Amino acid sequence: MVKVAYLGPRGTFTEQAAISYFNKNVELIPCHDLPEVFMAVSTGFSEFGVVPVENSIEGSVNIALDLLLESELKISGEVELRIEHNLIAREPIDLSKIEAVASHPQALAQCRNFLRRNLPKAELIEVGSTAAAVKAIGENNYIAAIGTELAAKIYGMKVIAKNIEDNPNNFTRFLVLGHMDASPTGKDKTSIIFSVVHAPGSLYEALGVFARRRINLTKIESRPTRKKPWEYIFYCDFEGHRAERLIQEALEELKEKTILLKILGSYQRARL
Amino acid sequence: MVKVAYLGPRGTFTEQAAISYFNKNVELIPCHDLPEVFMAVSTGFSEFGVVPVENSIEGSVNIALDLLLESELKISGEVELRIEHNLIAREPIDLSKIEAVASHPQALAQCRNFLRRNLPKAELIEVGSTAAAVKAIGENNYIAAIGTELAAKIYGMKVIAKNIEDNPNNFTRFLVLGHMDASPTGKDKTSIIFSVVHAPGSLYEALGVFARRRINLTKIESRPTRKKPWEYIFYCDFEGHRAERLIQEALEELKEKTILLKILGSYQRARL
Numbered sequence: 001m002v003k004v005a006y007l008g009p010r011g012t013f014t015e016q017a018a019i020s021y022f023n024k025n026v027e028l029i030p031c032h033d034l035p036e037v038f039m040a041v042s043t044g045f046s047e048f049g050v051v052p053v054e055n056s057i058e059g060s061v062n063i064a065l066d067l068l069l070e071s072e073l074k075i076s077g078e079v080e081l082r083i084e085h086n087l088i089a090r091e092p093i094d095l096s097k098i099e100a101v102a103s104h105p106q107a108l109a110q111c112r113n114f115l116r117r118n119l120p121k122a123e124l125i126e127v128g129s130t131a132a133a134v135k136a137i138g139e140n141n142y143i144a145a146i147g148t149e150l151a152a153k154i155y156g157m158k159v160i161a162k163n164i165e166d167n168p169n170n171f172t173r174f175l176v177l178g179h180m181d182a183s184p185t186g187k188d189k190t191s192i193i194f195s196v197v198h199a200p201g202s203l204y205e206a207l208g209v210f211a212r213r214r215i216n217l218t219k220i221e222s223r224p225t226r227k228k229p230w231e232y233i234f235y236c237d238f239e240g241h242r243a244e245r246l247i248q249e250a251l252e253e254l255k256e257k258t259i260l261l262k263i264l265g266s267y268q269r270a271r272l
Numbered sequence: 273m274v275k276v277a278y279l280g281p282r283g284t285f286t287e288q289a290a291i292s293y294f295n296k297n298v299e300l301i302p303c304h305d306l307p308e309v310f311m312a313v314s315t316g317f318s319e320f321g322v323v324p325v326e327n328s329i330e331g332s333v334n335i336a337l338d339l340l341l342e343s344e345l346k347i348s349g350e351v352e353l354r355i356e357h358n359l360i361a362r363e364p365i366d367l368s369k370i371e372a373v374a375s376h377p378q379a380l381a382q383c384r385n386f387l388r389r390n391l392p393k394a395e396l397i398e399v400g401s402t403a404a405a406v407k408a409i410g411e412n413n414y415i416a417a418i419g420t421e422l423a424a425k426i427y428g429m430k431v432i433a434k435n436i437e438d439n440p441n442n443f444t445r446f447l448v449l450g451h452m453d454a455s456p457t458g459k460d461k462t463s464i465i466f467s468v469v470h471a472p473g474s475l476y477e478a479l480g481v482f483a484r485r486r487i488n489l490t491k492i493e494s495r496p497t498r499k500k501p502w503e504y505i506f507y508c509d510f511e512g513h514r515a516e517r518l519i520q521e522a523l524e525e526l527k528e529k530t531i532l533l534k535i536l537g538s539y540q541r542a543r544l
Binding site: 033055056057058059060061062063065066105109126127128132198199200201203204205207208210211212213214215216217219220221222223 | 305327328329330331332333334335337338377381398399400404470471472473475476477479480482483484485486487488489491492493494495
């Protein structure tokens with residue numbers, strides 16, 4: 001069976017993303033952190049890896065960006081999930097009886113209005129992940145956790161309130177890592193990393209390669225490379241597959257205008 | 273005395289940034305979260321606010337970017353701090369005797385090599401902030417925390433190992449919020465937010481405004497606006513002060529090429 005490493009522990013959003021991409025016909029292997037996921041795929045221990053790369057509220061997962069720069073793996077797919085938070089407890093319970101709510105600080109923050117309205121007196125306990133919070137309920141009937149439906153199922157708990165997040169527009173994008181690009185589908189995206197000399201106009205020159213060909217950029221993000229203070233790295237996604245002639249020509253021209261160009265892969269676009 | 277609101281609790285890196293910027297001649301007011309800092313300044317409760325906006329490893333603090341978009345406050349300064357982690361305990365203790373180390377998950381991750389080499393058997397406990405970890409040591413002699421020197425001082429603890437971070441190139445950038453731009457110094461930066469129609473080449477056109485004037489961009493970051501799926505927002509910093517004629521002209525031309533242009537302020541550049 002195909003093995004897929006992902007950012008654990010069991011019951012995380014990343015596990016949900018892996019299940020939604022691979023349809024359960026794979027063996028899912030939870031990893032402790034992102035370097036472990038990359039390592040699992042690089043060494044051939046697993047065929048694929050799934051990692052979060054970007055959240056619409058919290059921004060990029062920069063350790064994922066750093067690992068993409070260092071690794072030789074390819075992006076072979078992407079998944080977008082809407083982040084839905086649930087209030088979870090051992091047994092159905094009147095909300096006013098809940099004494100404490102545990103979760104990751106981001107999850108607590110993202111459900112602030114719900115908590116203020118419905119559990120104004122509950123103590124908020126910050127823990128390392130939403131999955132750890134669900135696990136931590138243990139035998140206690142008066143502690144609730146904010147976490148995924150999947151975590152409730154895994155740890156034998158009950159969802160007592162669904163979709164308690166304040167902002168319904170909270171999405172996370174996950175990458176599927178592998179050893180090859182995906183085949184063209186006509187609805188593809190290509191991800192690259194490039195850097196230009198630190199001089200006025202150098203980014204403008206590089207973007208001209210895409211603008212002149214009417215290639216649509218879907219993302220551009222800069223990061224300073226602290227090791228080389230006069231250089232910047234850009235993470236860039238655009239529409240099209242590098243098997244297409246237009247994209248090939250753009251990448252060839254871009255190579256001449258950049259001091260670093262790394263092609264992370266072409267893969268089918270995920271759009272909810 | 274001038275009041276400065278900042279992201280608390282007491283003993284955070286943001287408090288260190290506020291102290292380094294204002295030289296202690298102000299009354300520092302810890303806030304519970306970033307919206308509270310913005311609110312304190314907007315309502316006039318405090319004259320200034322200090323918030324983290326970007327870390328060289330973890331990336332942008334997106335809630336800060338969102339608040340900048342919504343708020344009418346100006347950026348009137350910036351601070352850069354190198355992130356130094358310390359091992360903190362009640363009393364000097366042989367490292368091999370430490371049974372557990374508490375900190376924010378990011379701090380634990382950023383000291384992973386140190387912990388593996390020196391405290392391979394210690395249990396790692398994830399809590400909500402480095403300051404909370406230092407506070408949590410309490411009366412226990414065998415628990416250590418990873419936190420700031422300032423937190424050790426505030427909570428009456430001892431630094432037992434300094435600079436235990438694995439990567440010395442870990443910087444956080446903080447913004448000083450106020451009601452006005454700072455005066456020009458000749459070493460200034462201007463921050464803006466703009467958005468362009470979602471069409472190939474529209475970002476390229478906007479950047480041309482800077483490229484043709486040889487204005488140096490120091491940062492550009494895109495964020496999708498989930499409310500308007502065909503539009504993107506760019507956060508952009510560049511060298512120069514908007515009191516300068518060259519910058520004024522650029523901003524006027526940019527206004528014609530964008531569908532949103534918000535000037536966050538001009539302020540003196542921080543460079544370590």
